[in-house]
Amino acid sequence: MGTKQSFDAIIIGCGIAGASLAYFLAERGMTDILILEREEQPGYHATGRAAGVLVELDFVPSILDLKILGGKFLRNPPDGFSEHPLLRQSGILIMFKGQLWDSVRQMVPGLKQTGVVVEELSGEEAMSVIPVVCSKNFDGAFLLSEDGHIDANELLWSYIRNARRRGARLHLKDEVHKIELEQGRVSGVRTIAGEYRSPLVINASGAWAGNIRKLIGQTPVQLTPYRRTIITFAAPEGMETRDWPLAADLSHDLYFSPESSGMLASPMDEDPMEPCDARPDEIVVAQTVERLKQLTPSLAPKSIINKWAGLRTFAPDQAMVVGEDPVVKGFFWLSGQGGSGIETSAAVGQIASDLIVDGHTEIMDARQISPMRFWA
Ligand SMILES: Cc1cc2nc3c(=O)[nH]c(=O)nc-3n(C[C@H](O)[C@H](O)[C@H](O)COP(=O)(O)OP(=O)(O)OC[C@H]3O[C@@H](n4cnc5c(N)ncnc54)[C@H](O)[C@@H]3O)c2cc1C
Structure with missing residues (x-):
């Protein structure tokens, strides 16, 4: 077995969801983060295949709110965040x-x-x-x-670059195949490369999110x-x-x-x-x-x-699934981004980091996207 290390948080998946959360956690001072990505490069799956547009229209109210919030960041990112503009307002x-x-x-x-x-x-x-x-x-x-084409590659790499600058680590070709539990709560993960300990494991594994949760038991969340x-x-x-x-x-x-x-x-x-x-x-x-x-x-x-x-x-109701698992403490969902994970990433990353660091967020009513709705 390879190295055994401890982190404050482990993020499974380096698509736009995992990368944006790493960025916002690091901005909030949580920098001891490990991102584990199975592929040779970040964004290989959904993130690298998107049309990559911002469209501030949606029939799911929470998605519309997240698009509007995400759009604000794309039009006006923090100074020095990216090397190129993130949004071309091509309409x-x-x-x-x-x-x-x-x-x-x-x-x-x-x-x-x-x-x-x-x-x-x-x-x-x-x-x-x-x-x-x-x-x-x-x-x-x-x-x-005022909507249009997002430079999704620039956005993804800007999240990663800034998170790493603050101390976050990214392991590529490192697939999670087991989630460890101790007394009913998360204590770490196992991958082909070794075992990593953490009290917080974030499920940002895109299409695999349902399967990842099944590693620790039955789930009512159908993704x-x-x-x-x-x-x-x-x-x-x-x-x-x-x-x-x-x-x-x-x-x-x-x-x-x-x-x-x-x-x-x-x-x-x-x-x-x-x-x-x-x-x-x-x-x-x-x-x-x-x-x-x-x-x-x-x-x-x-x-x-x-x-x-x-x-x-x-998810069946098309809203995202963001928040701590109601049953397995320390297991955090960042899933169900559907067709809008790029444009909403800044809003969702910020909300998820608020929930992790503060336990609540002022940005929106997070109950709309909580995994709790499937257990209620
Ligand atoms: C054709 C198309 C057009 C789209 N157009 C738009 C658009 O215009 N605007 C928009 O906002 N969105 C669009 N989307 C949606 C957007 O691409 C997704 O919502 C978003 O990319 C999801 O990001 P993610 O990080 O959750 O998933 P992903 O990018 O798939 O990332 C998940 C990562 O987790 C990794 N992973 C999985 N299991 C493990 C494991 N066990 N161990 C380690 N790593 C693991 C995977 O390898 C993957 O890299 C489009 C999608 C498609 C397919």
């Missing part, structure tokens, strides 16, 4: 049809009250923003002009990973797409956006599966192309440059 255009449009419009006053910059657009107005969309496919649209696919392709010749916002058609399940090699698109697929190194399904890739042909014919790709898939992991 988000979201199109809706029928009843969905009628109901979503009712959210506008509430959004505006919280400071979200949102504009209602008619079909023609939306076409003036992105000429390839077809106004017969939707009844209206929202333009979120399901759902695969989502992205393809990239060249922008049509002669069409200047670089400054377009991301455009999402929520009534026909398609989004597309400019990206470094041209365009990317997703059919917003949600196929449940076991945690794994997700790969794109050829049928889903073909469906993406088909949907582009139908909805934005002039954008339909002749060939695909790249394709990938990642897992978005949700």
